[in-house]
Amino acid sequence: MQITSFKQYEEDFKKSVDNPEQFWGEVAQNFQWRKPWFKVLSWNFNEPNIKWFEGAKLNITENCLDRHLEKNGDKPAIIWEPNNPEEESVTYTYKMLHERVCRFANVLKRNGAKKGDRICIYMPMVPELAIAVLACARIGAVHSVIFGGFSAKSIADRINDSQCKLVITADGAYRGNKQIPLKDVIDDALIGCPTVEKCIVLTHVRTPVSMLKGRDVWWEDEVKHVNDICEAEEMDAEDMLFILYTSGSTGKPKGVVHTCGGYMVYAGYTFSNVFNYQPGEVYFCTADIGWITGHSYIVYGPLSQGATSVLFEGIPTYPSPSRFWDIVEKHKVNTLYTAPTAIRSLMSFGDEPLNGKDLSSIRVLGSVGEPINEEAWHWFDEKIGHGKAPIVDTWWQTETGGIMISPIATVTPTKPSYATLPLPGIQPILVDENGKEIEGNGVSGNLCIKFPWPGMLRTTYGDHERCKQTYFSTYENLYFTGDGCLRDEDGYYRITGRVDDVLNVSGHRIGTAEVENAINMHAGVVESAVVGYPHDVKGQGIYAFVINPEMHGEEELTKKDILQTVTRVIGAIAKPDKILFVAGLPKTRSGKIMRRILRKIAEGDTANLGDTSTLLDPAVVDQIIEASKALK
């Protein structure tokens, strides 16, 4: 299933369009099924109703673990690199990982979990996080991993939305020189979560925690009560594998649902091809398992291919901005897959952190999460890849399950700041405002996908109508990505960013409406409007216009109060970079905020605001511009 030449890419692509069922049916043969499918694909984008590998039975953990045991049982599956470089790294072979997963799967059963139950996971980047994820999959429970940066309220909302029965967490997490009290956050969340019966707590940072009798149990105690034999649950290809919450243009995050068969095939196929993974190589994806990148390209993709996946607990700049390079040297990393925001941040420290670091093991580089600017692309290429490692700029989304548009390392060309060409099986099209296809090259429009692929979302948890409205109703018979896109003269795709009210801050997806809701919860705030603005390191920064609340004469303190409120309501990742107090917001006569104007002001581009004649009170604009000049 690995593509080895450009000619083969073209042939596979053609075949995948002419005969998708045959194409994906053949790809799927590279996986282990308990029972084959009777139909590769049935679909319509109207309901939407999408089924891949109908009738097939499998368990994804048999593909990620059991099938490697005989030949590769002693091969490293996960190399864990702790936050503190003074601590030893830990290697789990496939045999060990299999044993741990089975044992923890039995712990889940012992605590009442069954097939179909939803389990919330809120953990640091430790091997036990991967073990927890795989243990859920082993017994057919549906995991919902929540990134460690979300607040108690965000966790509670997500737990309640999918009615989780169990929570798996740890006492705390390290992030650079900070400690995050995960269990405390969970305790606050669980006050409002009636469906949660049990909470399993891993000891990690050894901070004191409260353990509620009858609800909370220690991971370390539980594993002693069970053995390590756990037959994998037989799953239907279309049974739910996991839920992952993601932000959209409304205030409430959606639970994106992925199913077992199609997701497995897509994550495995794209991992093997995009990174051109070769047996024995060490692959390092710096994402967090709390996001889709970690699901697909730290856990399921690499493990399904018997790869060695590095799992890093820390951050790129701790204890110094040499950390990634130290890890590359130490573990002889062959593939480094990271985010533009990390590249830009490390770039800002100059060449010094690279001095004396041996990066010669690097063969392939990858970028994900946001558009990569040319400067960062070239730095990555020259300083890290020494001009010899292809950079795969991978465009995809939580909803797509896996990489969609990207170079294939060593096989298809790269081009700075371009995601380049669609992978086989992916049929992108550009449309105009009215949904009319824009044909030919040298054009831009809204990016849609016109044919299903195995890794696509099937629904949004508990609200199928929302899935339909969000992705399948903007344009008839198309999946709408929410991204704007350019197709150049050569037919290469370049993603230009979101066209909806979704921000991309350091590769994290945040809805402006969510941040506004959070700000508006602060006592005294009347109304607010949030927009993005270009930020050197984060890609986008968050700019909040807030109608003057009661400040008791203390503007700076009030700003801090608002930041605190956002941290409480969503989490630190959604904190505005700039808050501007204003007397009013630019609104149309029908009461709609004109964000276009606010965006311009946030960008500092006030010379040409366009037509403001439809505004209810054009004078507010001048007031806002005046106030914005005083803001650093």
Ligand code: WT7
């Ligand atoms: C949004 C999806 C894909 C996993 C991480 C983010 C943006 C993602 C790229 C890229 C330009 C990109 C898009 C997309 N995006 N990758 N290579 N070039 N933009 O997943 O949180 O679901 O966000 O991230 O805007 O829609 P996500």
